[in-house]
Structure formats: C-alpha cells, structure tokens
Amino acid sequence: MTSSSVRRHKATGLAVLMVGLLTTGIGYAAVTGSAEASAPTASASQVEAGKKLYLEGCATCHGLAAQGSTDGPSLIGVGAAAVDFQVSTGRMPLAGPTNQAPRKPYSYSADDVAALAAFVSSLAPGPAIPTSEDLNTDEASLAEGGELFRTNCAQCHNFAGKGGALSEGKYAPSLMNSSDKVIWEAMTTGPQNMPNFPDTTMPAEQKQAIIKYIKNLQNGDAPGGLALGSFGPVTEGVFIWTAGLGALLAAAVWIGAKVR
Amino acid sequence: MSDTTTDLATTGHGDEPQFPLPAHHLRLTDTDPRAARRAERQVATMFALSALLVVGFIVAYVTVPTENFVSLGPIGVVNSSNLLLGLSFGGAVLLIGIGAIHWAKKLMADEEVTDERHPVGSPQEDKDAALAAFQTGVAESGFAERKLVRRTLLGALALFPVPLIVLLKDMGPLPGTSLRETVWKKGDRIVVDVTKQPIRPEDLRVGTLVSASPEGLSELQEEQGTQNARAKASIILVRMRPEEIRNQQGENWDYNGILAFSKICTHVGCPIALYQQRTHHLLCPCHQSTFDLADSGNVVFGPAARRMPQLPITVDDEGYLVAADGFQEPVGPSFWERGA
Numbered sequence: 001m002t003s004s005s006v007r008r009h010k011a012t013g014l015a016v017l018m019v020g021l022l023t024t025g026i027g028y029a030a031v032t033g034s035a036e037a038s039a040p041t042a043s044a045s046q047v048e049a050g051k052k053l054y055l056e057g058c059a060t061c062h063g064l065a066a067q068g069s070t071d072g073p074s075l076i077g078v079g080a081a082a083v084d085f086q087v088s089t090g091r092m093p094l095a096g097p098t099n100q101a102p103r104k105p106y107s108y109s110a111d112d113v114a115a116l117a118a119f120v121s122s123l124a125p126g127p128a129i130p131t132s133e134d135l136n137t138d139e140a141s142l143a144e145g146g147e148l149f150r151t152n153c154a155q156c157h158n159f160a161g162k163g164g165a166l167s168e169g170k171y172a173p174s175l176m177n178s179s180d181k182v183i184w185e186a187m188t189t190g191p192q193n194m195p196n197f198p199d200t201t202m203p204a205e206q207k208q209a210i211i212k213y214i215k216n217l218q219n220g221d222a223p224g225g226l227a228l229g230s231f232g233p234v235t236e237g238v239f240i241w242t243a244g245l246g247a248l249l250a251a252a253v254w255i256g257a258k259v260r
Numbered sequence: 261m262s263d264t265t266t267d268l269a270t271t272g273h274g275d276e277p278q279f280p281l282p283a284h285h286l287r288l289t290d291t292d293p294r295a296a297r298r299a300e301r302q303v304a305t306m307f308a309l310s311a312l313l314v315v316g317f318i319v320a321y322v323t324v325p326t327e328n329f330v331s332l333g334p335i336g337v338v339n340s341s342n343l344l345l346g347l348s349f350g351g352a353v354l355l356i357g358i359g360a361i362h363w364a365k366k367l368m369a370d371e372e373v374t375d376e377r378h379p380v381g382s383p384q385e386d387k388d389a390a391l392a393a394f395q396t397g398v399a400e401s402g403f404a405e406r407k408l409v410r411r412t413l414l415g416a417l418a419l420f421p422v423p424l425i426v427l428l429k430d431m432g433p434l435p436g437t438s439l440r441e442t443v444w445k446k447g448d449r450i451v452v453d454v455t456k457q458p459i460r461p462e463d464l465r466v467g468t469l470v471s472a473s474p475e476g477l478s479e480l481q482e483e484q485g486t487q488n489a490r491a492k493a494s495i496i497l498v499r500m501r502p503e504e505i506r507n508q509q510g511e512n513w514d515y516n517g518i519l520a521f522s523k524i525c526t527h528v529g530c531p532i533a534l535y536q537q538r539t540h541h542l543l544c545p546c547h548q549s550t551f552d553l554a555d556s557g558n559v560v561f562g563p564a565a566r567r568m569p570q571l572p573i574t575v576d577d578e579g580y581l582v583a584a585d586g587f588q589e590p591v592g593p594s595f596w597e598r599g600a
Contacts, residue, residue, distance in 0.1 A: 073538075151454050151471050155533045155545065166536060167543050167550055167561065193536035195469030195498065201452055201459060223329065225338040259287050259365045 043118075050119025053112055057093050066123055071097070078189060079126020080117035085185035087113045091192075099169040100192060127188040127198075134204060135180045137212040145213030148206055152197060160230035161217040166193065176218055180211050281372050289366045299366035306359030310352045317348035439598070440590045442492045444571060448583045449475040450497065450520065458580045464499040464518055467537040471523065472497050474583070492591055494523035495571055496533055497581070498553060500540060507556040510588065513572035515581065520571040521557055522591040525549055527564040529593045542568065565594060 055064070061072030068074030075082070086092035090106035108116070117129065150159065156172035158164045163174035170193055175183065187207055190196025197207075228235040289296040320341065328340040403410055451458050453471040464470065472495050502517040513519075521542070523531050530546040540554035549562030557568035569591050572584040590598055 147454055152469075152533075155531075164545070166534060167539075167541055167548070170536065190467045190537055193538050195535050195537040196465055196467045198463070198465050198468055200463035201457075201468060201470050206455070223337065223339050225332065225336045226334070227336060255361055259289075259370075260285070 046115050046118040047122045049112075050115035050117070050122075053108070053116050054119050057108075058116075061094070066120065075120050075123065077124040077126045078120060080121040080129045081127040081185040082189040082191065083117040083120045084113060084129050085182060085189060085191055087116060089182060100171060103173060127185070130181055130184040130188075135184060135208070135211065137180070137208045137215070140205065140208040140212040142209070142212050142216060144206070145209030145211070145216075148202075148210050149213045152202070153210065156194070158230065159232075160220070160227070161214055162230045175214050178214070180215070183211050183214055281374065284372060287366065287370055290370065296367065299362070303359045303363045303367070306355045306362065310355035310359070313348045313352040313355065317345060317352065320344035320348055439592075439595055442587050442591055443477070443489050444474055444493060444495075444583045444586045446583060446585050447576065449576065450495070450573065450581045450583065451475045453494070459497070460579050461515055461518055461575060461581060464497065466499050466501055466517070468497075468499050469533065469535045469537070470497040471495075471533055472520075491531075492524065494531060495520050496523050496535065496542075497573075498535055498537070498540075500537075500554060504540065504554055506554050507558075509556050509567070509570040510572055513570055513584070515573050515575060518573065518581065519553060520573045520583075521551075521553060522569045522571070522587065524592040525564060526559075526566040526568060526591075526593060527562070 054062075054066070058072075058075075059066075061069060062075050063069050063072075066075040086101070087108050088106055088110075090104040091101040093107070094101050095104070106113075120126075121128070149161075153161075156164055156166065157175055158172075161175035163172050165171050172194070178186075184207055185191075186194060187197045187202065187210070188199070199207075228239055289299050324341045324344055326339070326341045329337050330340040330343065331337050332343075398404060449458050450472045451474070453473055456475070458475065459470065459472070473490065474493050477490050477493060497518060497520050499518045502514070505514060505517065505519070508514060508519065523533060525532050525544045525546065527544065527547055527549050530544055532542055532544045532551075534543040534545060535541075535553070536543065540552060541560065542551040542553055542557075544550070544562065544564070547563050549564035550560050551557045551564070551568040552560045553568070557570055559565070559567060569587050569589050571587055573581055574584040576582045
C-alpha cells in the first residue's frame with residue numbers, strides 16, 4: 001500500500017503547513033495588535049516617518065533635535081512609552097500653554113503614534129511600550145495591588161482612583177477610564193508632574209498588581225451603595241448636612257404642627 | 261411649700277384667666293367619632309407593621325446570605341442583607357415613633373393648660389431665720405475666736421488636693437527626647453515601603469519617587485509595641501538632576517541628586533507624598549502646605565511654619581543607599597519645647 005501511504009503523507013504535510021501558517025499569523029496579530037508597535041522592532045522607514053511627524057508637530061516646543069526648550073522638556077531618553085502615553089491619550093500635542101495637558105480626543109492615528117514613538121526611542125534608550133505579556137495580570141495579587149496603590153498612588157489619585165487637585169491648577173487625573181497600557185506607561189515614564197516608578201523600585205509584578213487593583217476599582221461595585229463621587233468627607237458632609245438635617249427638620253415641623 | 265400651686269393646672273380654664281388663651285378649636289377627631297376610629301386604626305396599623313418588620317428582620321437575618329448584592333438604580337449596588345436588615349429594623353423603630361406621635365396628636369386629650377409661675381425667692385422671714393441660725397453656729401463653734409483651729413483647718417484643706425496632683429505622674433513618662441529623635445541612625449539601610457527591598461542609587465531615575473523606611477523596622481516595632489517609630493521614620497526618596505538642587509540642609513546630604521526627606525508634614529503631621537516632579541514641590545493634601553525639595557525643603561505656600569527635615573544619605577560597601585546620619589532636626593509637627 002505504498003501509493004496510499006504516500007497520498008496520506010502528502011495530505012498531512014499540507015495540513016501541518018496550514019496549521020503552522022495560521023498559528024503564526026494569529027499569534028503575530030495578537031502580539032502586535034495589543035502592544036501596537038514596540039520600539040525594538042521599529043523599522044528605519046518608521047523612524048523616518050516619525051521624524052517627519054516630529055518636525056511638523058512637536059519640534060516647536062521640544063526643539064529640532066528633541067533637546068527641549070523653555071516651552072517643553074527634552075525628549076531624549078523618555079522612551080517610546082512616554083510618546084505613546086502622551087500622544088495616544090491626546091495630551092500631546094498641547095492645545096495651548098497651560099499648567100497641565102488635559103486628556104482629549106487624540107489627533108494622530110495609531111500608525112503615526114507608533115512612528116513618533118519609534119523616532120523618539122531611536123534618539124536614546126528609554127522605557128518601552130508594554131507588551132501583552134507585561135500587561136497580563138492573571139498571576140497578580142489584588143490585595144498586594146491594593147496595598148501598593150495606597151502607598152504609592154492614592155496620595156494624588158485618591159483612594160478610589162477618582163483623581164485629585166494638586167497645586168497651581170495642576171491635578172492628578174481620574175483613573176476610571178485609563179487602559180492597562182496607559183497606567184503602565186504612566187508608572188514607568190512619570191508623565192508631566194507625576195513622578196516615575198521604574199521597574200528597579202517597582203518591579204513588573206507589582207505594576208501588574210496595581211493595574212489589577214485599578215481595574216477592580218473601575219469595575220467597582222461599591223458595596224456601600226451611593227458613593228457620592230468617592231470624594232470623601234466633602235460630598236458626604238454636604239449630603240448629610242442638607243438631606244439628613246433637612247429630613248430631621250421636616251420631622252420636627254410635623255411633630256410641632258397643630259392638628260385640625 | 262405654699263398652697264399657691266394647687267389651682268395652677270386649672271387656671272387656663274378658670275373663670276378669670278390671668279392671660280387669656282386664644283379660642284380652643286376642636287379637632288375633627290374630637291367631634292367626629294368616625295374620624296377618631298380612623299385615627300385609631302391608623303395608629304394600630306403602624307404599631308402592627310412595626311411588629312411585622314421586627315419579624316421580617318429576624319427572617320432576613322436568618323435567610324439572606326451576606327454575600328448577595330442588589331442594584332438599586334441611582335443609589336448603586338448594595339449588600340442585600342444589610343439593606344433588608346436596615347430597612348426592617350429602621351422601619352420598625354420609625355413606625356413606633358410615627359404611631360406614637362400620630363396617637364398623641366389625633367387621639368390624646370387636647371386641652372391648653374396655663375402653668376403660672378410663683379416667685380422664686382424665699383419669704384423674708386425664712387431668710388432672716390437662716391441667717392440667724394448661721395450666725396449662732398459661727399458663735400457656738402468658736403470659729404472666729406479660736407484662730408489656731410481656724411488656721412490649721414484652712415491649711416489642711418489647702419493641702420488636701422496635693423495627692424491628686426502627685427498622682428498625675430502616673431499618666432506616663434515624659435516624652436524626654438523622643439519627640440526630637442527618630443530611629444534613623446548612621447548606616448541604616450533605606451528600603452522601599454511595603455516590599456522592604458533595599459535600594460541602589462541606579463534604581464532611581466530622574467523624577468523617581470520612592471516611599472521608604474529604615475530596614476528592620478518590623479522587628480523594632482515588635483520590641484516597642486508601637487506604631488509611633490514607624491510613623492515618624494517614614495521618608496520619601498526623590499531624584500533630580502544635581503544641577504537642579506539649589507540648596508539643601510547640609511553640604512552633600514544628597515547622593516548624586518537623590519534626596520531623602522521626612523514624609524511627615526511639619527504643620528500637623530499628615531504623611532505627604534504628593535511630589536510634583538517637574539516643579540519639585542511637595543504638596544500636603546490636608547492644608548495645602550507646599551515644600552520646595554530643590555530648595556532645602558523650604559515652605560513655599562500654606563500654613564506649615566517649618567521646612568521639611570532632610571535625611572543625609574550615602575551608600576554602604578555593598579552599594580545600597582543608607583542614612584549618613586540621623587535626622588538633624590525634629591520631624592513632624594511643632595511642639596511647645598521645640599524652640600526655633
């Protein structure tokens with residue numbers, strides 16, 4: 001039965017080839033899809049495109065060689081993660097001179113952001129855009145994340161991640177709409193006035209734990225019911241001094257009212 | 261007492277009231293027996309509902325699992341057990357109260373009463389008699405003549421409270437130097453808060469913030485049995501470019517641009533880590549005191565009267581960051597004996 005075995009052999013080879021191609025394709029799509037472009041794989045043409053975009057949109061403030069000026073900090077060594085954070089959340093380019101760049105609808109396509117990131121990370125090594133492996137929080141400890149969040153993040157971003165005021169019109173933004181990637185990038189790069197938390201003092205597992213905790217806050221079922229914005233004693237005080245005392249006054253008026 | 265009190269309760273309805281009352285209006289329940297019966301039913305219904313709610317409370321306590329949650333629209337998600345227990349017990353108390361007041365207002369006797377006051381002072385003859393009795397007592401005791409007795413009694417009474425004051429000593433040892441000192445001393449390793457990981461200078465980039473404490477603090481806590489040591493020893497580490505540091509509290513107290521400051525606000529002692537890495541300002545969330553860490557930790561805004569104490573740091577033989585010395589000034593809020 002040589003002929004039939006040869007036929008079977010041929011069919012098997014084709015199937016193996018198909019499976020191999022499919023796996024590679026889907027795997028590649030999964031990796032590149034979630035992590036967008038990471039710096040090490042940036043091609044020369046991407047860097048070139050990024051440089052063009054940089055000179056058009058960024059050089060006015062950050063300088064022709066990204067060396068910085070009085071209007072904007074140097075971008076040498078800030079890494080792809082900083083570019084991805086600032087541009088993909090719409091904080092950069094800045095609409096006007098303010099104390100803080102606000103989050104706004106972004107004006108660059110994902111390809112343009114990747115090109116800009118490739119260009120800036122080609123200037124000097126810096127924090128890279130996290131991979132999907134970096135952002136995998138399956139193994140992370142939610143309780144540890146909570147403790148780390150309260151020690152390192154809650155002072156500015158509020159115990160419930162709702163953000164808070166800083167000095168001179170600056171503020172720590174709410175984390176309620178932040179993606180895993182953006183949270184990671186903020187921790188590694190320290191955008192604007194936020195300090196940075198590099199892997200050396202806050203290893204990847206701890207970042208994953210913090211992300212897991214923030215995601216838990218975002219999906220937050222506050223078991224206490226009405227959270228009143230989670231702003232603490234201010235909103236809670238306003239509520240109880242108006243609604244609570246109001247109800248007591250109404251009861252007192254009813255008790256004292258004359259009956260017909 | 262005098263006999264003037266007896267007719268007080270009836271004065272309002274007497275023939276010649278001292279202060280005439282407005283005309284008395286009868287209530288619907290006074291004139292219409294059906295209205296009175298309706299009010300009676302309403303009160304009874306409230307009391308019965310209260311009893312039912314107490315039964316409901318017990319049923320909810322026994323049957324509703326504590327890990328169930330229910331969404332209440334705008335109020336949000338609440339624990340169903342807590343919700344039912346609160347509604348039933350709160351409702352039971354509320355209905356007893358409302359029922360009692362409804363009862364009092366609709367069914368209990370409704371008549372105005374004038375309660376007239378009588379003079380507060382005693383009659384003059386009573387006052388004279390009391391004074392006479394006192395003076396007789398003074399004369400008979402010899403308090404005025406026998407000076408020795410009088411003086412020794414006054415002396416004894418003056419000294420009597422002294423033991424109470426002496427006993428205040430048992431309220432605890434005086435703070436001694438503990439307000440001026442922290443556990444930081446020369447050579448103590450600096451570790452990251454929570455994770456207890458020691459830190460090398462190269463672990464910090466420009467702009468990095470680390471909340472830190474001295475190594476081995478947990479053992480120390482057990483020894484002292486107090487959180488005070490840990491609270492006072494909290495520090496933050498920040499790194500800036502060396503040329504950005506305009507002043508610091510001692511020469512070369514930084515290590516290549518890494519600065520260590522107390523984490524405890526000098527105003528009323530809130531822990532602060534709201535470090536703004538581009539302005540180098542440290543903001544206290546409690547009362548907005550702002551310290552410039554690039555300029556000796558001086559106060560640039562807010563109610564704090566003193567700069568943030570800086571901890572001198574260096575590296576040990578193994579290359580880890582350590583304290584070069586303890587704090588050179590008291591950390592935390594001011595206290596009476598602190599001086600300038």
